[in-house]
Amino acid sequence: MSIKQRILVVDDERFNLTVLAELLKADYTVILAKSGEQALERAAKQTPDLILLDIMMPEMDGYQVLKALKMNPATREVPVIFITALRGEEDEEKGLLLGAVDYIAKPFHPAIVLARVKIHLKIMRQRRLLESIALLDGLTEIPNHRSFDERFTLEWQRAMRNKEPLSLGILDVDYFKQYNDTYGHGKGDKTLKAVAKTITRRLKRPADFTARYGGEEFVILMPRTDAEGARRVAETICKAIEDEQIDHCNSSVSQWLTVSIGGATVVPSQNESKRLLFDTADTMLYTAKENGRRQALWHDEIR
Template sequence: MNLQSCEKADILIIDDQIDNLRLLSNLLAKRGYRVRQAVDGEMALIAIDTETPDVILLDIKIPRLDGYGVCSYLKKNEKTAEIPVIFLSAFDEILEKTKAFEVGGVDYITKPYHTQEVLARVETQVKLSLLHQKLQSNNRYLKRQLKLSEAAQEFHAQPQIDAYLLHQAIAATYNGIIITDATHSDNPIIYANPGFERMTGYSLEEVKGKNCRFLQGSDREQSGILELHNCIQEKRECSITVRNYRKDGILFWNEVSLSPVKDESGQVVYYIGVQTDVTQRKLAEEERQRYEASVHKMNRELHELNTKLHRLANLDGLTEVANRRCFDETLEHEWRRLSREKQPLSLILGDIDYFKLYNDNYGHLSGDDCLKKVAQAISSVIHRPADLVARYGGEEFAIILPNTPTSGAMQVAQKILEEIRQLQLPHKASKVQSYVTMSLGVGTVLPTLGISETTLINQADEFLFQAKKEGRDRVVSYPV
């Protein structure tokens, strides 16, 4: 594939941004490519139907039918399914790239464009596209020659084929063609065309009488080789891809189509193998797989990071219950939800009794340890997924109880008091008990959009104040 053939390639650019169209068109036209343009999905499909391009540069965000839709449509059409599509986007999002490859894209270029990157990616796909077209053309030519042979056998008792024409056709094809003798157990090569010589570096004289296994050398542990062996044993056609090695030792990927040739009695006497060097395609496929694996790994790491960040953003670092930010967001969310469902919302506000004296007497490290144990005790009472325990501030804790009337909230509050009492954390400076206690206020409202959630907070706070006023170590709320 030479540069001159690449420069004659037809490239269709699809982008609704005129500046981008002009930039890419000038860049590729100076390189010698034939460039066409379209500004939306429908115009693009008309242009493609009028004349099939060799490569398409396709912006994701275009009107009428977006880039994903255009690419999906092309891949479903047999006439356009093999056109390489390079996606263009101003975003470098992993999900966008993944979707671009899922719908059939072969590459991805992000804006702003870098001249060398654009030219390199376009030239690679142009070479692959033109090579694919040439291979298809050669295959069609070979099929026509085979039909000529079959027609000659049908109309003549002794097949008469223009040997010179057939020789020229086989010599001209880009594919490697070999014929092996199936009447010998080792299937030795009896013919190899110039395409085979160009592909492998071996001449007919060097390979004649050998089995094709010499092309794999010691690299015999391949699934394709086992399939080829079974094909020969069962005397049937097959198509495989194997790793072969040229005469100079360089590896290349070889796509082999093997077909048996039978004599008049139905016995297989020859095998014809058509070989195609698919190294570039294989490398591109491996690169795509590596990219997809990298994308999958990045997505997994991002998910883990987002989970960790979400946890850090919503948890109190000391007590590991929800923080004030999470409390505010949850209360607002539940307020809106329950205002639609016409269901009650209860809130418990709790304060560790005489916690300042606890810190003064035992020190702040012990105070932190006390806060952790109180948080764990409160959390052990809360079991419903929608309920939330949060550190409200300092030594204050808050418990949100959706779909809960006053009676239910009071039961929860009493259990919290009991759990904290059972801790029996010493508190000699307390004016209530010789151990840590807590005062709780319980508020309950039926949320409506006409009032604010601060109404519930103020109500619970008032009852908390009343609990302290009445002697602490207790729960105060509306009479049940």
């Protein structure tokens, strides 16, 4: 028996709720909300697989609801389709830039609503499946967190056997929350892809490895690289990302999007742990942020 997927329908007009519920209830479990606040509460509690969201609502409109959904880690991945009587191209663009996956105009055609709902649920399922089997991050298409964990263990053991240095960097996009608030989550996603691409391009040797660690955080693993060499690579990456000249008018450190990197190097032995290397790199990242961001800080080799 398969469990029905859950769809949250948000609309301030009872009539629309009834029509959409009737349309969807044969194939899906339908959750209803008649205001933005109710929608946020139900989305967080019941984690739907998809949300159909009205834009024009009193108090909190659909755009605000979408922004709030994207802020909450529990709901940020849930695909949102706008269903609205606003028919302007700017309205549609605004919705898509904020991170909606689709836009359906009212009065809607029931068959089209059903078809689009089905497509987006399928895309979401496939994306989750891909992430779980391919070890790739669905957004940036570089390795994901789990992939990094495996590689880190492997390289650690190899470096210990060969008594070679292993360098680890953690990169964080500066003022990324402000970036999303300013430009929308759709643009934010595009920018994360660009950052991933720039990092990958700057890592020249086949053993170098980067992964999206989560959110706007990336990790960089450089085997057989001492602290001096790794620091240079990290600085190159910082500069390359700023040189992309991605506008960030709400950053306090540059007119462009910038990143901070913290890193550390160790020749692994029985006495050191992977944890220590990671935590040291993380502390350096924290210090880089404290020191004004837009920089790479590398710890001397841990001894």
